[in-house]
Amino acid sequence: MQKNQEFTVTIEDMNEDGAGVGRLEGYIWFIKDTVIGDVVRAKAMKMKKTYGFACLVEVLSPSSFRVKPPCPVARQCGGCQLQAMSYEEQLRFKERKVLNNLLRIGRFSEEEIHMLPIMGMDHPWRYRNKAQFPFGEDKEGRIITGFYAGRTHAIIENEDCLLGVEENRKILEIIKAYMVSEGIRPYNEQTHKGLLRHALIRKGFRTGELMVCLVINGKKLPGSDKLVRMLCEIEGMRSISYSINQEKTNVIMGKETVNLYGPGYITDYIGNVKYQISPLSFYQVNPVQTEKLYGTALEYAELTGDETVWDLYCGIGTISLFLAQKAKKVYGVEIVPQAIEDARRNAALNGIKNAEFFVGKAEEVLPREYESNHIYADVIVVDPPRKGCDKVCLDTILEMSPKKVVYVSCDSATLARDLRYLADGGYRVEKVRCCDMFGGTVHVETVCLLTRIK
Numbered sequence: 001m002q003k004n005q006e007f008t009v010t011i012e013d014m015n016e017d018g019a020g021v022g023r024l025e026g027y028i029w030f031i032k033d034t035v036i037g038d039v040v041r042a043k044a045m046k047m048k049k050t051y052g053f054a055c056l057v058e059v060l061s062p063s064s065f066r067v068k069p070p071c072p073v074a075r076q077c078g079g080c081q082l083q084a085m086s087y088e089e090q091l092r093f094k095e096r097k098v099l100n101n102l103l104r105i106g107r108f109s110e111e112e113i114h115m116l117p118i119m120g121m122d123h124p125w126r127y128r129n130k131a132q133f134p135f136g137e138d139k140e141g142r143i144i145t146g147f148y149a150g151r152t153h154a155i156i157e158n159e160d161c162l163l164g165v166e167e168n169r170k171i172l173e174i175i176k177a178y179m180v181s182e183g184i185r186p187y188n189e190q191t192h193k194g195l196l197r198h199a200l201i202r203k204g205f206r207t208g209e210l211m212v213c214l215v216i217n218g219k220k221l222p223g224s225d226k227l228v229r230m231l232c233e234i235e236g237m238r239s240i241s242y243s244i245n246q247e248k249t250n251v252i253m254g255k256e257t258v259n260l261y262g263p264g265y266i267t268d269y270i271g272n273v274k275y276q277i278s279p280l281s282f283y284q285v286n287p288v289q290t291e292k293l294y295g296t297a298l299e300y301a302e303l304t305g306d307e308t309v310w311d312l313y314c315g316i317g318t319i320s321l322f323l324a325q326k327a328k329k330v331y332g333v334e335i336v337p338q339a340i341e342d343a344r345r346n347a348a349l350n351g352i353k354n355a356e357f358f359v360g361k362a363e364e365v366l367p368r369e370y371e372s373n374h375i376y377a378d379v380i381v382v383d384p385p386r387k388g389c390d391k392v393c394l395d396t397i398l399e400m401s402p403k404k405v406v407y408v409s410c411d412s413a414t415l416a417r418d419l420r421y422l423a424d425g426g427y428r429v430e431k432v433r434c435c436d437m438f439g440g441t442v443h444v445e446t447v448c449l450l451t452r453i454k
Contacts, residue, residue, distance in 0.1 A: 001027070001044050006057060011038040016097055016413075018081030018442040029054050033075050035085050037063030065089040070125070071162050078150025080163070080440035091120045091436060094444040098412040098434050106416035108429065116433040119292045124439030127286045129268070131164045132252055133172060133199045135179075135186035143176050143186055145199070153189060163440060165203045167234060171212055174230045175199055182223040192217070197245060198252050200279055203236070204268030205287045211239040211266045213279040215253060217246055221260075228261045238262045241279060253280060270294060273321045275346050280338055282315045286437040293408065293435040293445055294322045297381060300406045300431060300449035303327045307378035310402075312362040312393065317343030317355065319381055319408070324355040331375065332357040333365045363392035370400055377402040388414025391421075398425040405450040412446055419448060426453050 001007065009022035011034045020034030022042075028051040031042050039061035042054035059066070069075075069083035082090045095118050102108050121127060133145045136155045146158035160169040179186070179196060187194040198215040212231055214221065221227070221242045231237050239262040245254030257264075257279055265278045270291050277283045284290040297319060301309065303326035311320040314332035316339050324330045324347070332355060334340050340359045347355045358365045362382075369375045380402045382389055388411065389397075397405060405427060409415035419429055427450040435445045 001047065001052070003044055003047070005044050006041055007044070007054075008039065008041050008060065011036055011040065011063070014093060016442065018093075027052065031056055032081075033084060034059075035063040035066045035089075037065055071158075073146075073156050073158050076149055077147050077156045077158060079147055079161070081442045083440050087120070087124050087439065090124075090439065091118050094118060094436060094442075095434055097442070098415075098432070098444065098446050101412040101416040102419070102432070104416075105413055106420045106423075108416075108420070108423070112429055114429070114431050116431060118434040118436060118444075119289065119296070120436050121286075121289060121439050124436075125162050126165060127288065127439065128161075128163045129165070129205055129287055130200070130202045130283070130285045131161060131168055133159075133168075133201070135196045135198065136188070137186055143179055145172055145176070145186075165201075167203060167210060167236070168201055170234060171201055171210075171231065172199065174234075175212075175214070175227070178223065178227045178230055182226070184222065187217045192248060195221075200243075200253070202266060202277060202279075202283075204266045204277070206269040207267050208236045209238040209266035209268070210234065210236045211241075211262075211277070211279065212237070213240075213253075213257065214242045215245050216242050219244060219246075221258075224260050232261065238266050239264060239279075243279060270318060271322065273318075273325075273346075274349055275316065275318070276342065276349060277316075278342070281342050282336070282339055284318065284437070289435055289437045289445075290318070293437065293447060294319055296433060296435070296447050297406050297408055298322050298326065300447065301326075301379045301381065301404060303379070308376060309379045309381065310366065310377045312366065312380065312382045312389075313384045314343060314357070315339050315383070317346050317357065319383060320355050320357070321346060321350060321352055323379075323381065324352045327379075328354065330355045331369070333360060333362045335359070335361050361390070363390035363396070366393060366400075367396045370396060376400060379404045379406065381406045381408070383408040384414075386411040386414065388418050394418060394421050394425075397422070401426075401452060403452055407448045407450065409446045409448070410443065412444070415446055415448070419450070422450055427451065428453050 011020035013021040019030040022029045033056045041058040046053045074083040144157045159172045185194040187197040200213040202211040240260045243254040244256045265276045309327045309330045311332045320332040431449040
């Protein structure tokens with residue numbers, strides 16, 4: 001097979017990134033935008049010894065799982081890897097992905113895992129409460145915004161992502177009209193010229209409150225009063241600000257935020273817990289499914305009101321405050337100081353007095369408080385980043401020997417690795433359940449219950 005040569009293949013499987021897998025004379029091909037069961041014509045792009053990558057040319061015989069993507073730029077954008085797949089099949093794909101990692105990486109048997117049905121969405125569109133839109137120019141110099149194409153910084157124009165809220169389109173139209181009227185140009189990464197880099201938009205699903213924060217390559221935002229007047233015509237607008245980022249960096253938000261209108265935050269609820277969300281706050285992007293996910297974590301913890309609970313990698317205290325309603329005492333740990341400030345403020349906002357928060361690495365704070373201050377745990381909850389838990393953190397969990405460990409994960413590969421470590425240290429995996437927080441994409445959250453073997 002030569003580069004650019006076309007061939008026909010049947011898609012038999014899918015990899016973790018959502019690319020279809022086909023086999024031709026023992027050679028494996030990975031082909032994006034295909035679905036299990038498709039018969040496709042593809043073009044060879046890049047080849048290794050035992051596998052290669054090809055691009056889809058034509059679907060010759062569509063899979064029974066194939067649907068027409070509702071988004072007109074689904075293939076170019078690359079943000080939704082599974083839009084061509086029916087939602088029911090997306091859920092099965094995600095369960096298989098988690099199960100396969102637990103079997104292969106975690107070396108568990110299916111009998112050990114006790115996997116419960118995935119928690120799917122009732123409405124797998126318009127579920128994101130946050131979006132970050134880069135601004136740029138097309139070849140004619142027209143201002144455009146949308147999303148970066150996969151693995152590039154080329155903007156695919158799209159002001160109405162179907163995963164985001166409907167207000168996004170109107171807000172972006174207003175920002176573009178304001179830019180034209182004030183002569184403001186979008187930022188150019190190559191020249192480091194131009195003012196407007198990104199627009200961050202957030203919405204409180206329960207409250208209807210809206211936030212807009214513009215990220216600028218400068219200290220001032222010309223005509224900001226005019227922008228505020230224009231944006232305040234949208235119902236629910238509560239917070240308008242700009243973030244100063246003059247660095248040559250891929251990091252979106254700057255370190256200084258200037259408030260233009262409102263209190264500098266919006267509010268929203270998960271369950272009956274109220275949260276204040278600022279431009280820099282970490283907050284789950286799918287609040288409806290988050291309530292299901294955290295409700296399951298709380299159910300697995302089986303709190304009676306007498307327990308001491310540690311919540312590691314606690315963010316702004318979303319799980320901590322859920323747990324505090326049923327626990328005697330909750331200790332939260334997070335490395336980001338701003339997140340801990342948010343957690344403490346959210347605890348006070350809800351009148352929760354049995355939650356205490358520490359700034360620092362979980363692998364440093366947990367051993368220190370256990371060894372020096374003899375703070376133990378009946379239950380430990382972990383919700384780490386994609387890289388999973390630090391080994392020192394896992395070793396301290398094993399040393400503290402809580403009755404239960406509830407593990408919430410956004411990456412099933414590191415989840416499988418960490419569950420194996422805890423299982424080898426004397427814990428049994430009781431329950432595993434996936435929660436689809438990101439319809440149309442390959443990503444999935446998982447919550448697991450481990451109990452100490454007596």
